[in-house]
Amino acid sequence: MDDQDGGGYGRIGNLPDEDPTLTRVGLGTPMGELLRRYWHPIARSEQATPLPLEVRVLGEDLVLYRDMSGTPGLLTPRCCHRGTTLSIGKVEDQGIRCAYHGWLFAADGQCLDQPCEPDRGRNKDSYRQPWYPVVEYNGLIFAYLGPADRQPAFPRYDIFEDLGDDEEIVIIDHFAFGGPVEAPCNWFQTHENAMDPYHVFILHNAISGPQFDPKLEIWPRIDWQRHDWGVTATQDRDLPDGTTLHRVTEVRMPTMRVIPTPTLSVLGKTNNLSWALPIDDSHTHVYAMVRKPKEQPPQGLPIYGGEKRSFAPTDDEHPLYPGDYETQVGQGPITLHSEEKLSSSDRGVSMMRRQYKDQVELVANGGDPVGVTYDDANALVSVIAGNYIIGPDTDLETVPLPESLTQR
Amino acid sequence: MDDQDGGGYGRIGNLPDEDPTLTRVGLGTPMGELLRRYWHPIARSEQATPLPLEVRVLGEDLVLYRDMSGTPGLLTPRCCHRGTTLSIGKVEDQGIRCAYHGWLFAADGQCLDQPCEPDRGRNKDSYRQPWYPVVEYNGLIFAYLGPADRQPAFPRYDIFEDLGDDEEIVIIDHFAFGGPVEAPCNWFQTHENAMDPYHVFILHNAISGPQFDPKLEIWPRIDWQRHDWGVTATQDRDLPDGTTLHRVTEVRMPTMRVIPTPTLSVLGKTNNLSWALPIDDSHTHVYAMVRKPKEQPPQGLPIYGGEKRSFAPTDDEHPLYPGDYETQVGQGPITLHSEEKLSSSDRGVSMMRRQYKDQVELVANGGDPVGVTYDDANALVSVIAGNYIIGPDTDLETVPLPESLTQR
Amino acid sequence: MDDQDGGGYGRIGNLPDEDPTLTRVGLGTPMGELLRRYWHPIARSEQATPLPLEVRVLGEDLVLYRDMSGTPGLLTPRCCHRGTTLSIGKVEDQGIRCAYHGWLFAADGQCLDQPCEPDRGRNKDSYRQPWYPVVEYNGLIFAYLGPADRQPAFPRYDIFEDLGDDEEIVIIDHFAFGGPVEAPCNWFQTHENAMDPYHVFILHNAISGPQFDPKLEIWPRIDWQRHDWGVTATQDRDLPDGTTLHRVTEVRMPTMRVIPTPTLSVLGKTNNLSWALPIDDSHTHVYAMVRKPKEQPPQGLPIYGGEKRSFAPTDDEHPLYPGDYETQVGQGPITLHSEEKLSSSDRGVSMMRRQYKDQVELVANGGDPVGVTYDDANALVSVIAGNYIIGPDTDLETVPLPESLTQR
Numbered sequence A, B, C: 001m002d003d004q005d006g007g008g009y010g011r012i013g014n015l016p017d018e019d020p021t022l023t024r025v026g027l028g029t030p031m032g033e034l035l036r037r038y039w040h041p042i043a044r045s046e047q048a049t050p051l052p053l054e055v056r057v058l059g060e061d062l063v064l065y066r067d068m069s070g071t072p073g074l075l076t077p078r079c080c081h082r083g084t085t086l087s088i089g090k091v092e093d094q095g096i097r098c099a100y101h102g103w104l105f106a107a108d109g110q111c112l113d114q115p116c117e118p119d120r121g122r123n124k125d126s127y128r129q130p131w132y133p134v135v136e137y138n139g140l141i142f143a144y145l146g147p148a149d150r151q152p153a154f155p156r157y158d159i160f161e162d163l164g165d166d167e168e169i170v171i172i173d174h175f176a177f178g179g180p181v182e183a184p185c186n187w188f189q190t191h192e193n194a195m196d197p198y199h200v201f202i203l204h205n206a207i208s209g210p211q212f213d214p215k216l217e218i219w220p221r222i223d224w225q226r227h228d229w230g231v232t233a234t235q236d237r238d239l240p241d242g243t244t245l246h247r248v249t250e251v252r253m254p255t256m257r258v259i260p261t262p263t264l265s266v267l268g269k270t271n272n273l274s275w276a277l278p279i280d281d282s283h284t285h286v287y288a289m290v291r292k293p294k295e296q297p298p299q300g301l302p303i304y305g306g307e308k309r310s311f312a313p314t315d316d317e318h319p320l321y322p323g324d325y326e327t328q329v330g331q332g333p334i335t336l337h338s339e340e341k342l343s344s345s346d347r348g349v350s351m352m353r354r355q356y357k358d359q360v361e362l363v364a365n366g367g368d369p370v371g372v373t374y375d376d377a378n379a380l381v382s383v384i385a386g387n388y389i390i391g392p393d394t395d396l397e398t399v400p401l402p403e404s405l406t407q408r
Helices: A030-035 A187-195 A199-207 A324-329 A344-364 A402-406 B030-035 B187-195 B199-207 B324-329 B344-364 B402-406 C030-035 C187-195 C199-207 C324-329 C344-364 C402-406
Strands: A039-044 A053-057 A060-066 A072-075 A111-113 A134-137 A140-144 A167-173 A221-226 A230-238 A244-252 A256-258 A272-280 A283-293 A386-390 B039-044 B053-057 B060-066 B072-075 B111-113 B134-137 B140-144 B167-173 B221-226 B230-238 B244-252 B256-258 B272-280 B283-293 B386-390 C039-044 C053-057 C060-066 C072-075 C111-113 C134-137 C140-144 C167-173 C221-227 C230-238 C244-252 C256-258 C272-280 C283-293 C386-390
Touching: A030 A344, A039 A053, A039 A060, A039 A272, A053 A272, A072 A134, A072 A140, A187 A230, A187 A244, A187 A272, A187 A283, A187 A324, A187 A344, A199 A324, A221 A344, A230 A344, B030 B344, B039 B053, B039 B060, B039 B272, B053 B272, B072 B134, B072 B140, B187 B230, B187 B244, B187 B272, B187 B283, B187 B324, B187 B344, B199 B324, B221 B344, B230 B344, C030 C344, C039 C053, C039 C060, C039 C272, C053 C272, C072 C134, C072 C140, C187 C230, C187 C244, C187 C272, C187 C283, C187 C324, C187 C344, C199 C324, C221 C344, C230 C344
Parallel strands: none
Antiparallel strands: A039 A140, A053 A060, A060 A072, A134 A140, A167 A283, A221 A230, A230 A244, A244 A256, A244 A386, A256 A272, A272 A283, B039 B140, B053 B060, B060 B072, B134 B140, B167 B283, B221 B230, B230 B244, B244 B256, B244 B386, B256 B272, B272 B283, C039 C140, C053 C060, C060 C072, C134 C140, C167 C283, C221 C230, C230 C244, C244 C256, C244 C386, C256 C272, C272 C283
């Protein structure tokens, strides 16, 4: 094969392909339109305040604020009158007022006042600032950036229902336990990592020293399962005490990855899940939602190898103790699928790509993608990821086994 | 209307239009050619020294220096011999010498010496460094960047003539009283602001607290007048003492805006005027020329709202107490006319745009734009802007009233 | 001529030409392909360590490392498996291992291990990371980035052969004696300077004060000679003692410039030579190799003019005491040949350009450029540059005179 010739000369093609169908997130792009059919977390609730905040979501620059009545609003920044940014607007009881000529807009974009026009705007009802609907849920602000007639019901998740008095839900902005919260790379390469269990043995162990629970060093039986709603990976490890550690991770349309804590400090079904927010084509923010006892820290956090046992490596330490952040950002701003050599251990990655391409095509053909419902009664999602210990007395009905997982 | 649908999805067109006819300033662009038919201030006199200074004017990078005989010169930086920048050249009695091979150029570009050539350059007369003519006037250096056969007479202004012994003229680099002197936005959106009196009641009062004289808080009768040479706005306020404050502002081809001090510390005809220098398509510098008594500060400066009463807000204070700088820069590097919704209060803005488009077309068709004269005897300009108090005893002949203003 | 009209208006063409045939260095460009037929210095030996180093050579981003057995390797950074950068890989006894999934590559790119694949990679022999061959020579790492079947013998240089016990060879990264070691400009404009002896009298004397030995202030007879392998310049100066200082400088394919020390502290044949490394189209690094007595500093270094007598001017001092760095960087990132006016004193520059264009064409037509040999026995290069003193007793056979130089 041509790999075998004597060097790198001419090996880098002129037009390597980053797989634009899967990686572009802008308006009108294939994946961008798929993503615009779901709700996305765009900020923590406490970031929506009377001081307007500039946010970028799916490549769109927006202004987030919360008016004095407590209603959050998400508007395009360029005032529809003369174009000054609403990021310097003044928030009022109802809406935000442009600093230049005072047009006032409600959270649904409706113009409420035009103080320099006769009668404060005889036609003001006909002006509307471009806006997006938002929902607050457990400390996160979610927004829907898609077509108005396709706005889905807002989904809830079983693991965050029926909270006990001693429990709470917290939001953690992080990038896979160790790294800056915003990663300068495409969201999809961060997403694929969730269906790549093999890298744990290399990156999180052999390369950087054990970063997770020692039990995860035991080599498992690994399999992947495709579902309507996403992909799961199962890892089964025979533990010294005769039980089996059955670990299930999942990715779920559109950007959710459910990774039970790798410190194994929570057993059974997972207590957390994460969303990747595609800021734009080459920047990603990860929000994690964690259910926990009020008196305890969120969960066991991974440690770093060698002499480094820290959650937040310095710039100098990143290359010495690489983790998820370093390897995913190290694939470049948008990784090049055309330059890869996928192997048998990458089957989960391939499975994900096929599924996302199917959903992209479905949306392009006018359909509704998986997981979208317009009925609030159907909007409760049941996740299955977890660290399950299977012993002789375990009721297998309570465990999502590979066999059952593949029954579609 | 389509504004009324449910959100921002798809609202941002792919090709919003910044109105390139009005906003581009480069060589060969419509407005660029109109601007190249006038003299522009490019630096304060004290900035022209034997240490060459890099300046950018209408998108062209140039080198300004003053030779030992006191003559300022404005040359293109790339030496016509081998291309080294003259910004590291050595200024001599007559001209500037390139540091690489020593070619010496006069302020009119003429090559005076080629020390490495036989007989120090037998053909040196045939080499000329690209250059532009400059004129010094009241502490500013003006340059003409247009075609040589269309170089107009240098204009003077009546308000700076016949200076008394106790008077002086000073130059203030500022951006509309509060803000960095260089604004990262297109010059035309800064220029339009001068014909937008309504924003004063919002931006400079309701939003940021009173920034100007309290009398300006009185709601006026506002009108605009188009003239051959520009546009004026008149604001008439009935004062408590029975007199009328008749305030006139003007914009004048090509980049002049004449705004009588908004602190009302100078009554009658204005004591100052300003030029916007288009540095390039997205950067603007404003030079103000002020006539004043030697013993007094230039004029009352505006104060800032809330607890902030400063001429120079910090970076943190800019969004909290927005002023002209924030709202004009907040329109983006080049604002998008296609995304605006001009209303009745924007009539002055519309009037300006029509006039500039007319002049652009006139120049494109080979004509000379308004205000250009080739006769020094006709080069004295009489401005009309001012803060005029009209009482029962006022001689109305001394006041530029709207009726007279509209007689063309 | 049109230079004579009244100013700079319209003088800057829309498409000035930087002579892309000579200045572009990327894969597939005319000069890029010529350069890819030679070995280039890419780093000092001590920079190749077990900590991978990112380097850029001819516009290609690469990773340099040295494995635990001492072998240096130069690979493309994007791992051929999933694309993570090998700059965060772990160096082992033989090769470098990707941090993500552990593929191990030897210095010749061969994949040696795939730990996540069955049997650690049954087909691993068929995978090869793009790589380039490297050679260490006298403290520099050289690499060959061209087609495998055209890899030339590695050249040696007579002036570095047969080192005495009291001698050593040192590497100096510098930019022509004064300036940062990396210059933000195209390599070719730095290279031309070596055939431009006239600038010495201006730049290094009249402009910045005497930077070299006072004898170089004497105006010489200057001539240039074209050879198969490059171009030489000769300068003959009649010294007060009746002898002649015969100074010869040379440029040699592809990027070598041999400049005998301008401090004249070494007489006879030169003790040093330099390579310009084209980092990319607009960045250049210069490596100098110097032979010297162990007990002495490398050689006399030039001094700076005026009050400044320093090898390393500060940022503020660069424009005040310009040297080679300032004038070459001052030509812009890539100088514009189309805007030049070459004169009689630029004959050496013209000669170089013609020769490089001939060689570019030769390679484009499938030939081997000058200086390339595939036989190690022919790979010893004899340089001729030097500061030769010719007196009545001098054996002229030992001096490379212009007459002999032009015999081809």
